[in-house]
Amino acid sequence: MSGEPDTGERISEAEHAVMTALWDRAPLTASEVAEAVEDREWSLATVKTLLSRLVAKQAVTTEPQGKRFLYSPALAREAYLGGESRRMVDRLFGGSAAGLFAHLAESEALSAADLDQIEALLKEIRKEDSGK
Numbered sequence: 001m002s003g004e005p006d007t008g009e010r011i012s013e014a015e016h017a018v019m020t021a022l023w024d025r026a027p028l029t030a031s032e033v034a035e036a037v038e039d040r041e042w043s044l045a046t047v048k049t050l051l052s053r054l055v056a057k058q059a060v061t062t063e064p065q066g067k068r069f070l071y072s073p074a075l076a077r078e079a080y081l082g083g084e085s086r087r088m089v090d091r092l093f094g095g096s097a098a099g100l101f102a103h104l105a106e107s108e109a110l111s112a113a114d115l116d117q118i119e120a121l122l123k124e125i126r127k128e129d130s131g132k
Contacts, residue, residue, distance in 0.1 A: 019080070022072060088100075101118070
C-alpha cells in the first residue's frame with residue numbers, strides 16, 4: 001500500500017467514511033460498503049460514486065468478482081493519518097506541533113489520561129532518540 005494517492009488529491013469527509021469501512025475490513029463489495037456506512041443513509045448509487053472517485057484518486061483498488069467488484073484500500077490508514085495530521089498542524093498552527101498541544105491544553109481539551117499518554121509517548125521518543 002502506498003502512502004498517499006498518486007494524484008495528490010485530497011480525500012473528502014464522505015470519502016473518508018468509505019475509506020474507514022475499507023480499512024476496517026477490506027475487500028468489500030459496494031453493497032457491503034453501503035451497509036458499513038448505513039448510519040449516513042446514503043443510497044447504493046452514492047456509495048458507488050464515492051468509490052469511483054476514490055479509485056480515480058488511486059486511494060482504492062478494484063478486483064473483479066463475477067459481475068461485481070471488490071474494493072480495497074490502496075492507501076494505508078497510518079500514512080493517510082500522518083499526512084492529514086501534518087497538513088492540519090501546518091495549516092492551523094504554522095507547522096508547530098507544540099502550538100497544537102498548547103491550544104488543546106488552553107482549551108481544556110486534554111484530560112489527565114491524555115496528558116499521561118502524551119508524557120509516556122514523549123519519554124519513549126526521547127529514549128529512542130538517545131539510543132540512536
